Amino acid sequence: PELAGWRPFLHAKMGEHCLDILSKPDRLPPSDKAEFFRRTAEMFRDRKPEGVQVPAGLRVLERGWPAYRLRRQSGRAGRELVRRTRQAGGAAAGRLGRVRSAVNARRPLDPDLALYSAFSHRGVLGDPAAVYHKAREIAPRLRGVWVVRDEEDARLLPPGTEHVLLGSSAYRRVTERATYFVNNVNWPGSLAKRPGSVHIHTHQGTPLKFMGADLLAKPGARHGVDVPQMLRRADRWDYSLVANRHSELVWERAYPCHFTSVRTGSPRNDVLVNAGPEHGRRVRERLGVPEGHTVVLYAPTRRDYRRGGHVDRIDLARLAADLGEDHTLVVRLHPSLATGHARGMGLSELHRRGVVVDATDEPHVEDVMLASDLLITDYSALMFDYALLDRPIVVHADDWGAYAASRGAYFDITADAPGHVSRSYRELAWLLESGAWRDEESARLRSGFRARFGAYDDGRAAERVVRTLMLGEAMPTPDPAVTVPAARAVPAAGRDQLTFS
Incomplete structure (x- = not known):
């Protein structure tokens, strides 16, 4: 009952x-x-x-059964009518859109309209963000509009950021009229390049692994990548920004297209060159790092020889414990692994328990670098940027052979490393325990690496892009013979070396 x-x-x-x-x-x-x-x-x-x-x-x-059959038949007829009505409406809208595009294509470009996008329309990030902020500072007449994927990403934009949603009518209007297009990935194939428009491609750092046309020789690495389409889209670039001679040669080889390489430096790295110690302290406070702790940043990259891209190369709990109580281990995964199973295999739980700090979701990786005292990485392009800080780097290369064979590499990072190289956890532990990670040999290796790959990063890259490529003003190119000023380190007080518990 x-x-x-x-x-x-x-x-x-x-x-x-x-x-x-x-x-x-x-x-x-x-x-x-x-x-x-x-x-x-x-x-x-x-x-x-x-x-x-x-x-x-x-x-x-x-x-009864006859009434049921009649309802079903009338329902199907109604749905078919709706489908045909929508189809006709869509065709009419398509014709109207093509007419509108044809009309807009005859209108002159807006010389003060710049369109920005980064990391497949995820927000105000990376090199495009640095160019955008510098343009607002020194060329306020330029109207900067960001392209974002959806309303969720739009809500995360800084207050007051003008934006359009990808594929919307507003997006079509600005892409038909904009003069400047700044991106660190390719624009959609549907975007037609108008005569007189200027496409500035910033890339996403210095290349170690194979890119572009070089992936044709690596079937595993190019799985799911349409290389010919990638090259067709790259052929819209007018300018390719480079931070060093190595990048210039690689991009011209990997993307044999009609663009001009510009030795500007990487705009997003201006903050690494120019930031003072207060910047790093603020970031440490935001991440919850205790005062006086030595911060070790671990930043692994993805693997093409493993489905999903994630391979656990280091036991994070063990490393955090071995570092000792007066150290904080900060982990930042590759962006492509941010929403995958990698974080569900222990990283999120270790972060919740306070064993490590998971900084994968930090929007600006430069902040994370400025907050750290040492970088441990494998083959991440982060090392090229981190070297500008003139802080120690350890390359943990226990699977270099498999990585290079599956993805391809432009040089052997274990032979031309920015610091000491470990090929097992035991070797890594020795480097940290003995203090060799910050010895004279480490400094020598880092200095040579920085001179080779930071040649054009003088702290004025974003300004150089805005003035020379958008405003048409003259500005001297960076002189590789001049030593790049290192950002001031933020060492933990009283710490001479990493110690193990």
Whole structure:
């Protein structure tokens, strides 16, 4: 009796379930459907609770098989009418859109309209963000508009950021009129490059692994990548920004297209060159790093020889414990692994327990670098930027052979490293325990690496892009012979070396 109140609900669910079975083409033979309906209607009538009003959608069970068939046929006819109406409306909208685009294509470009995007329209990030902020500072007449994927990303934009949603009518209007296009990935293939428009491609750092056309020799690495389409899109670039001679040669080889390489430096690295110690302290406070701790940043990259890209090369809990109580281990995964299973395999739990700090979601990786005292990485391009800080780097290369064979590499990072190289956890532990990670040899290796790959990063890259490529002003190119000023380190007070517990 205490469950009697559930009878109306169960009665309705019974009718809904039986009608659902009846509506599906693969659940019953056509010859059995009439009998199935008859038995369902009989059961529905016999078990109807007293005083219950039958929902409108189930009343067909009280009207018989012919009424049910008529409703089904009229429903299909109605849906087909709606489909055809939408199809006709879509075709008309498409024709109208093409007419509008043709009209806008005849209108002159807006010389003060610049369109920005970064990391497949994820927000105000990376090199495009640095160019955008510098343009707002020294060329306020330029109207900067960001392209974002959806409303969720739009809500994360800084207040007051003008933006359009990818594929929207507003997006089509600005892409048809903009003069400047700044991106660190390719724009969609549907975007037609108008004569007179200027496409500035910033890239995403210095390349170690194979890119572009070089992936044609690596079938595993190019899985899911349409290289010919990538090259067609790259052929819209007018300028390719480079931070060093190595990048210049690689991009011209990997993307044999009609662009001009510009030795500007990497705009996003201006903050690494120019930031003072206060910047790093603020970031440490935001991340919850205790005062006086030595911060070790671990930044692994993805693997092309493993489905999903994630391979656990280091036991994070063990490393955090070995570092000692006066150290904080900060982990930043590759962006492509941020939403994958890698964080669910222990990193999120270690962060929750306070064993490590998971900085994968920090929007600006430069902040994370400025907050750290040592970088441990494998083959991440982060090392090229981190070297500008003139802080120690350890390359943990325990699977270099597999990585280079599967993805391809432009040089052997273990032979031309920015610091000491470990090929096992035991070697890594020795480097940290002995203090060799910050010895004279480490400094020598770092200095040579920085001179080679930070040659054009003088702290004025974003300004150089805005003035020379957007405003048409003259500005001297960086002189590789001049030593790049290192950002001031933020060492933990009184710490000479990493110690193990």
